[in-house]
Amino acid sequence: MIAKISATENLGGALGYNFKKVEKGEANILLAAELYQSKKGRYTMEDVLADMEALIPKNCRTKKTVFHCSLNPHPDEKLSDERLTQIAKEYMEALGYGNQPYIVFKHNDIAREHIHIVSLRVDSRGQKINDRFEKRRSKQITDALEKRFGLIPSSKVVDKAVEETPKIDTTQRNIKEQVASALRMVLKHYKFCSLGELNAILSQYHLAVEEVKTEFRGKKYDGLVYVPTDDKGGKVSTPIHASDIGRGVGYTAVQNRMQKSKQAIKPLIPTIRNKVLQAMRTSPQTEEELQSRLEEQNLRVAIRKNESGRIYGITFIDDKAGVALNGSRLGKGYTANIFNGYFSNPTRNPFLDETLYGCLSVRLEQIDKAQALLQGMEDGDNLVDELIEDMADGSFLPTGNDDWKEAVWQRKLRKQSKVKLRRRKH
Template identity: 40%
Template structure:
């Protein structure tokens, strides 16, 4: 997260810049301190100006008392408004502005949503808030917030998060460098909670990982070994010990990553967005290939694992929007491997979803009832007939009971 701090004399200018943008629906007011906020997400610029001036003493020796701060998370950081509010408050408190009047705006006029904060560095007694070493203090605070909220390190120059990763290509040479760069980048950008999820993520980029265990001179060791693969998942070339790429992708670091990812996904409810998207796609198709391709269009890759007979025994979703890798079963039984296997192997799998409307003959009233009388249901469409697929014993018993009930009514009507 990058913070930019500007100081100046024009309080109205800072308020007008943010207020006009917010009132034009290019963002919203998230929170305020000691300044009137009606909760609508908009701001009354003149009212805010009056509130600020009522707090500040009429005479002060402080030059450039107005502080305008922008907080810029990395574009891949997915944050709720509540999280953005918390980040802004914590930043201001650590910078010494926690008790000052301030307004926090969220700007949405570009794809990279970010915050703007307007406050003052003069307290009620006319004393200046300590702004010495602001640059270094701000940098330290943003680092702490990045770690606490699991954010990307947006200032790190040797990390090119905006550049899409490419699959490892063994034929292109320097496989060690390709594998190392890919593994390190994925560990930074994604969250995963198990070795299976980690392996599924790596497989998208033609890399796999295996655990290595052994005993050397009486000391037990655990390690990781990475290998390049072809598009079919077959290993190619020599394997590489994780130590060749640094401690950040070694066994202990990855174990810590599992625990940290689990907590972040839980605290920030990151799996909910993925689950909603997957379910919405699933309910509109019974075709496996269509399901996978539609999810990919929405920014989610699907890794399906099959037995030799072709049955699905594992499924992992890689959501590139949130940077989360999630086994289907983590999001509910309806997205487990067994549930998907059943969904894609039903008699109508591969067909478009069934329509709920019933076609009518020419000349019939389109607005009339689909069935004119109960007696007709035994013939024609056979809605209560036990013949046909997917009818179980319980359904057959129900149908027989309904028929007996109708026969009794007929006999009574005939006076029998």
């Protein structure tokens, strides 16, 4: 059984996502602990929201007050509502939320039935529920529940170090040791091609990396510093120079990791692109709903906004595969600008346009074949990338009789012709 935990400050979004499923007949409420029930024995979005909001003190200093978790049994597991309810109770009790108000939803909108739990991360006094090593404890709890209820063990394999690496805790004295431990795990397990993608991974551990340029005796040097952060990415401690940690996390080591990642990520791009496409085709109304949809497919998303609220960066992270991909790396149709436009006006969903996006899903297998065909050929990888982008922006669309090999070669010839024309002009 897999538990996916998230923290947010948007209580209405977390509840709205689940109650919307109830309204559509895609979910039902299994349990509501310490929450108001109407005389007809029903729970409404308005009542639950009001109940939970009333329990959060106005002077509460915790920003992300909402606990949102999904519990996902093995796909072959068929559990009764009573058994799922009991599992939810014992899970919340063991994690430290037994006395908190919470509501449990059973989702049946996909083949794999699973439950979502929404609760509060603070008690009535405004004290935060202990979330130290929360993911590690959660894994221990789900393992124990699998044994207790005789459940099918989950087939998902996650690197133990990834699961158990804690967030940087600046209240402790050994900050540098914590940073070094997190970095060693990330640089060993994950593939990324830019510092932005690395930062998307590090944010989960309350850490960020910045590039610095210095000059010594007339010679310029590039370097990195690592900075502990809070939930919103704000700096909360003095930056630590990579040289103070070790050569393995320095500028050269990170650059080498990015270069090696460029080839390693290519086979993973089609699968991740398709997962994002399928999630967006459910027309999520909020960023939190997109996050939940992607988590059901074992993907995380890191969204970066400027002060005005505009999305300027989006990165998709697959912890199992150990890869982080900026939206632009998936193709022109998946850039931050596309997602900013969509969430600014969710009534128009470009991902539902079969002409624009349908061919990307249909042609994934053919793209893989093209990569295999062009492997080792000069500029072969660039040709495949450009072909994918052409498909995304509509300049290359399938007719049903297209020969994908011919399309690739035509693309190469057009590119060579443009190069020759530029040379003649010069």
